[in-house]
Amino acid sequence: MSSEVNRKTWEEWEKGVLANGEQALREELLLVDPRPRSEMNRMLLEAMQRITPGYVITLLILGTLTLVGLFFAWGFQMRWGMGVAGIRRPVFWGFYIVNFVFWIGISHSGTFVSAILRVFKAEYSRPITRGAEMMTTFSLMVAGLFPLIHLGRTWRFYWMIPYPNQRELWPNFHSPLLWDMTAIFTYLTGSTLYLYLPLIPDFAMARDHTTGWRQKLYRILALGWRGTEEEWRHLMTAMKIFAFVIIPVMFSVHTIVSWDFAMTKKIGWRSSIFGPYFVVGAIFSGVSAVITMLLIARRSLKLHYFIRTEHLEALSVLILIFSFSWTYFFFNDFLVEWYGGDAVGHQLLTLQARGPVAPLWYAMLIFNILIPWATLWSKKIRRSATALFLITLGINIGMYLERVIIVTGFLQRNRMPFDWGTYNPSIVELSITVGSFSMFFFLYLLFTRFLPYVPVWEVHEGQLTHKIVRVGRAVVTAKTHLE
Amino acid sequence: MARTETSPIFALIDDIDAAARVVEELEQVGVKPDQVEILSGLPIDHAILGRPKIPERMTVITPMGALIGFLTALLFVFGTVALYPIRVGGHAYFALPPKLIIMYELTMLGIILSTFFAGTFWESGLLPFRKKVYDPAVSDGRIGFVISVTGDLRERALEVLRHWGAEIKEPEWRAL
Numbered sequence: 266m267s268s269e270v271n272r273k274t275w276e277e278w279e280k281g282v283l284a285n286g287e288q289a290l291r292e293e294l295l296l297v298d299p300r301p302r303s304e305m306n307r308m309l310l311e312a313m314q315r316i317t318p319g320y321v322i323t324l325l326i327l328g329t330l331t332l333v334g335l336f337f338a339w340g341f342q343m344r345w346g347m348g349v350a351g352i353r354r355p356v357f358w359g360f361y362i363v364n365f366v367f368w369i370g371i372s373h374s375g376t377f378v379s380a381i382l383r384v385f386k387a388e389y390s391r392p393i394t395r396g397a398e399m400m401t402t403f404s405l406m407v408a409g410l411f412p413l414i415h416l417g418r419t420w421r422f423y424w425m426i427p428y429p430n431q432r433e434l435w436p437n438f439h440s441p442l443l444w445d446m447t448a449i450f451t452y453l454t455g456s457t458l459y460l461y462l463p464l465i466p467d468f469a470m471a472r473d474h475t476t477g478w479r480q481k482l483y484r485i486l487a488l489g490w491r492g493t494e495e496e497w498r499h500l501m502t503a504m505k506i507f508a509f510v511i512i513p514v515m516f517s518v519h520t521i522v523s524w525d526f527a528m529t530k531k532i533g534w535r536s537s538i539f540g541p542y543f544v545v546g547a548i549f550s551g552v553s554a555v556i557t558m559l560l561i562a563r564r565s566l567k568l569h570y571f572i573r574t575e576h577l578e579a580l581s582v583l584i585l586i587f588s589f590s591w592t593y594f595f596f597n598d599f600l601v602e603w604y605g606g607d608a609v610g611h612q613l614l615t616l617q618a619r620g621p622v623a624p625l626w627y628a629m630l631i632f633n634i635l636i637p638w639a640t641l642w643s644k645k646i647r648r649s650a651t652a653l654f655l656i657t658l659g660i661n662i663g664m665y666l667e668r669v670i671i672v673t674g675f676l677q678r679n680r681m682p683f684d685w686g687t688y689n690p691s692i693v694e695l696s697i698t699v700g701s702f703s704m705f706f707f708l709y710l711l712f713t714r715f716l717p718y719v720p721v722w723e724v725h726e727g728q729l730t731h732k733i734v735r736v737g738r739a740v741v742t743a744k745t746h747l748e
Numbered sequence: 749m750a751r752t753e754t755s756p757i758f759a760l761i762d763d764i765d766a767a768a769r770v771v772e773e774l775e776q777v778g779v780k781p782d783q784v785e786i787l788s789g790l791p792i793d794h795a796i797l798g799r800p801k802i803p804e805r806m807t808v809i810t811p812m813g814a815l816i817g818f819l820t821a822l823l824f825v826f827g828t829v830a831l832y833p834i835r836v837g838g839h840a841y842f843a844l845p846p847k848l849i850i851m852y853e854l855t856m857l858g859i860i861l862s863t864f865f866a867g868t869f870w871e872s873g874l875l876p877f878r879k880k881v882y883d884p885a886v887s888d889g890r891i892g893f894v895i896s897v898t899g900d901l902r903e904r905a906l907e908v909l910r911h912w913g914a915e916i917k918e919p920e921w922r923a924l
Contacts, residue, residue, distance in 0.1 A: 302789060302889030427824050435828045439846040447850055451857040458864045465874075466789070466887075472924075473884035488874045489924040491882050492892075497791040498802040499872040506810055506863045514856050521849065725889065726790045729764075 279738070286740035287733050295392060295573055297742050299728040305570075305721050306470055312566035313471070313714050320565065320710070327707035335700025338693050339414055347417040349693045356676040356688035360698050361415040362525075363668045366543075367550070368408035368701070369449070369522050370664065374551030375401025375456060376515040378580070380508040388744065389579050391727045392571040392719045396562055397555045398460040399716065403708040405453045407701050412445065414697060441524045448518045455514055459507045462500060465490050467717035482715075519547045526671070532609040533602065533675035542594035549587035549633075550664035553657040556580050560654050562713055571719045574648045581647040584660065588637040595633075612678045621687065622674040625666045632663025757895040757902065758919035759909045760885055766912045767891045768797050773911075777904040779897055787882065787892035809866045810859055817858020821851040879921040894919070 291298040342349050352359040378397035382390035413419045425446050427436050436443050469490035472483035490496060523543035526534035536542075556577060563572040602610040617626040636659055646652045673688045690698075734743045761767045767786070774784060781800050786792075794801050825847040868874065886892045893914065895905050909916055 302887075306888060427828065435832055438825045438828065438850050439843060444846075444849045444853070447853040451853045451860070454857060455860045458860060462864070462868065469924075470789070470887035473887045484924065487924070488869075489878060489880070490874065491880060491924065492787045492789055492886050493872075494786055494792075494794065494799065494802055496872045496874065497788070498794075499804060499806070499868055501791050502804060502806050503863050503868045506806065506859065506867070510856055510859050510863075514853075517849075517852065517856075722790045729790070 282738070283735060283740055290733055290740060290742060293573070294575055294731075294742060295571060295724065296388060296727045296731040297733050299725075300570070302721070302725050305724065306474060308568075308570060309717050309719055309721055310471065310474055312568055312718065313716075315566060316714060320714075324707065324710060327703045327710065330703035331700050331707050333700070334696045335410075335704055338696040338700060339419075342414070342417075342693055342697075343419060349691060351689050351691035351694055353686065353688070355679055355684050355686050356673055358415075358672050358676060359688060360669075360673070360690045360694040361411045363665070363672045364698055364701055365408055365411035365415070366522055366668045366672065367665050368404045368411070368705070369519060370543075370547035370550045370668075371404040371554050371661075371705075372401045372408060372452070372456070372551065373515055373519065373544075373547040374404075374555045375399070375460070376511050377548050377552055378555050380459070380511045380515070383504075383508045384512065387579075388727055388731070389575055391723045393555070393559060393576050393580075394723070395460075395463070395716070395718055395720050396559055398456065399709060399712060399718075400551070400554060400558055401456040402453070402460050403705055403712075405449065405456060406708065407705050409449055409453065410701070412442070441521065441528050444521045445525060448514070448521045452511075452514050452518045455507065455511050459504075459511055462504055462507060463720050463723065464716060465500065466492065466722045467720060470721065471717060516544055519544045531675065532607060532679070533613045534671070536598060536601075538594060538597055542591075542598060545587060545590045545594055546664060546667065549584070549591045550661050552580060552583050552587060553660040553664075556584070556653055556657040557661070558709065560650055562718060565710070566713060566718055568719060571724065574650075577650065577653055578644070578647045581641050581653055581656075584657070585637055585641040588633060588641075588660075592634050609678055609680055613675055616674060616678055617670065622670055622677075625670055625674070629663045629666040629670065632659040633667070636660075756881060756919050757893070757897070757905055757909070757916065758881055758883065759893045759895070759914035759916045760883060760890045761893065761909075761912065761914045762890055764792065764796065764891065766914075767792075767893075770893065770908055770912045770914065771797050771799060773908045774895070774905055777908060778901055779895060779905050783896050785881075785894040785896075787886045787894065789887045789889050792891075804867075804871055806863065806867050806871070809862050809871070813858040813860075813862020813866070814855050815858070816862070817854040817856070818851060820858070821847075821854035824854075825850050879923050881919045882922045882924060883917065883920060 350359060350361075375394075375398040378390060379394040379401075383394070413422055416422060424434070425436055425443065465487060468483045468487035469492070472480055472487045475483060520540035520543065523539040527536055527539040529535060559572055559576070559580075563569060599614070603614055616622050636656055640646045640652065640656055646656075677687055678685055730745045732743050732745070733740055735741075761770060771784070771786075775781065784799075786797065786799065826842065829842060881894045883890075883892055893909065895902075895909075897905050906916065
C-alpha cells in the first residue's frame with residue numbers, strides 16, 4: 266500500500282516536472298514553439314505595416330542627415346576639390362578609407378550569420394538570417410561609395426572599368442585597387458541575390474495577404490511564385506550553391522581590402538597576417554552589429570516571438586570567440602613589430618602607447634578585449650538585451666577605432682622623420698562619416714517595412730523538424746533530418 | 749469560371765501525412781505523377797510525399813557559368829596585356845599571381861549569375877504575370893493539389909481527395 270502511494274506521488278511529480286520542462290523549452294526555443302503558419306504570416310505582415318510617428322520621425326532625421334551630411338558634403342568636396350578634406354602629407358588616407366574598411370567589415374555579418382551557419386546547419390539561425398543579409402547588402406552599398414568619394418574627381422570613376430577606348434588605356438589589373446573593385450562588385454552582386462533568393466516565397470506570401478500598392482510591388486518581386494515542387498527544388502539548390510560560393514568570396518573581399526595596405530612598403534602595414542587579421546576583425550564587428558540591429562528591429566517591429574534570447578545568447582558566444590581570435594591576431598601583429606627591431610616600427614608602437622593616438626588605442630583595447638572578456642562569460646549578461654546592446658555597440662566603436670589607428674595613425678610615422686605629421690579630419694570628412702552611418706540606418710529601417718524581416722517559411726520548416734522528446738527524467742529537443 | 753471537364757481539379761490539404769497518402773492512392777487509381785502538381789508553402793522533399801525526383805541541370809549550369817566567368821577574366825587580364833603591352837620596371841608582361849585574383853573573382857561571379865538567372869529563373873519556370881491555378885491558402889501552410897485529369901479518372905481522383913478530407917475548390921486562374 267505504501268509503495269503504491271509512493272508510486273502515485275512519483276508519477277504525479279514526474280508529470281508536473283515534465284510539463285514544466287516542456288513549457289520552459291517552448292518559451293526558450295522558437296523551433297519547438299510552433300504556431301499556425303497563418304498566424305506567423307500575420308505577425309510578420311503586421312510588423313511590416315507598423316508605421317508609427319516615432320518611426321517616421323526617425324526616418325526623416327536619418328534621411329536629412331544622409332542628404333546633407335553625406336551627399337551635400339560630397340557635392341561640396343567635388344565643387345571645391347580634395348583640399349576641403351583633412352588629408353595632408355604624410356597622411357593621405359583619412360576617414361574615407363577608415364569608413365570603407367569599417368563598412369566592408371560590417372558586410373561580413375550577413376555572410377557569416379546566414380551562409381556559414383546555414384552550411385553548418387546551425388538551426389537557431391533560421392529567423393535571424395534575413396536581418397543579417399540585409400546588413401550585408403546595405404553596408405556594402407555604403408562601403409562602395411567611399412572609394413568614389415576618396416577619388417576626389419568622382420566623375421572619372423569609369424576609368425576603373427575595362428572598356429575599349431581611343432586612348433588605348435586599360436585598368437591595371439595588377440593594382441590592389443582594381444582587385445578591390447572586382448571583389449566588391451562580385452560580393453555585392455552575390456550578397457544581394459543571396460538576400461533576394463529566400464525572399465521570393467516570402468514576397469509571394471506578402472502578395473497573397475496585402476492589397477493596393479504593396480500587393481503590386483510584391484507581385485512583381487515574387488516573380489509568379491506558387492510553391493511548386495520545381496520552384497522549391499531549384500530554389501533550395503540555388504541557395505546551397507550561393508551559401509558555398511559566398512563564403513570564399515567574403516574571405517577574399519576583406520583579404521583584398523587588407524592588401525590595399527599590406528602590398529605597400531609602409532611599416533606597420535606590410536604584414537603577411539593582415540589578410541586573416543582583417544577577416545577576423547570584420548566578422549567580429551559584423552556579428553556584433555547583427556546583435557545591435559536585431560535588438561533595434563525586435564523592439565521596433567515587435568518581433569519577440571521570432572527573435573528570442575536564445576538567438577542573442579548564441580551570437581554573443583560567437584562574439585566572445587571572435588574577440589579571442591581578434592586578440593590573437595592583434596597580439597601577433599604587435600609582438601612582431603615590438604621585437605622586430607625596426608626603429609620606425611617602435612615609433613609606431615610608441616605613438617599608440619604614449620603618443621597622440623594613445624586614447625584611441627586604449628579605448629580600442631577596452632572595447633574589443635576587456636569588456637567582452639569581462640562580461641560575455643556570464644550567461645546572465647549574454648541573456649540581457651540591454652547589456653548586449655551596449656557591449657556590441659562598444660565593440661563596433663572599438664573596431665572603428667582600430668581602423669582609425671591603422672589607417673590614419675600608422676601614416677603619421679615613416680622612415681623620414683622630417684616627413685612625420687598628424688591628421689585631423691575636416692568637417693567635410695566628419696559630415697560624410699555621419700552621413701554614411703545615417704544612410705545605412707535609413708536604408709535598414711526603411712526596408713524593415715518592405716522586406717519580410719523573418720523568413721517565415723524557414724522558421725515553419727524548422728518547426729516541422731524539431732520536436733520535444735522525453736529522455737529518462739528530462740525533456741529535450743530532437744531534430745529530424747527531412748532531406 | 750464554372751467547373752468543366754477540362755479544367756483541373758484543385759484541392760487543399762492541411763496535413764503532410766494525408767498529402768502523402770493522397771499521392772499514393774492517386775497513383776493507385778491510375779493518375780500519373782506528371783498529371784499532379786503540388787503547391788506548398790515550404791519545401792517538401794520528394795521522398796516525403798513519394799513523388800518522383802525533379803530533375804535539374806544545376807550541375808551543368810553552374811560549371812558553365814564558372815567557365816564563362818573564368819574566360820572573361822582571361823580575356824581581360826591576358827588579352828589586355830597582349831594587345832597593349834606596357835613594359836614597367838622590368839616586370840613580366842604575364843605576371844600570373846596578381847591575375848589569379850581577377851580570375852578567381854570573375855569565376856565566382858560567373859557561378860553566382862548563372863545559378864541565379866539560368867538556375868532559378870530558367871529552370872524553375874518562374875515567369876511572372878502568366879495566369880496559373882493558385883490559392884493564397886498555400887502560403888498559409890496548406891498543401892495544394894492541381895490534378896489535370898478527365899472522365900472517369902477525374903471522378904476517381906475526386907473520390908480519393910474526398911476520402912482524405914481534402915477541401916475541393918474551384919480552380920482559380922490568377923495572374924501572379
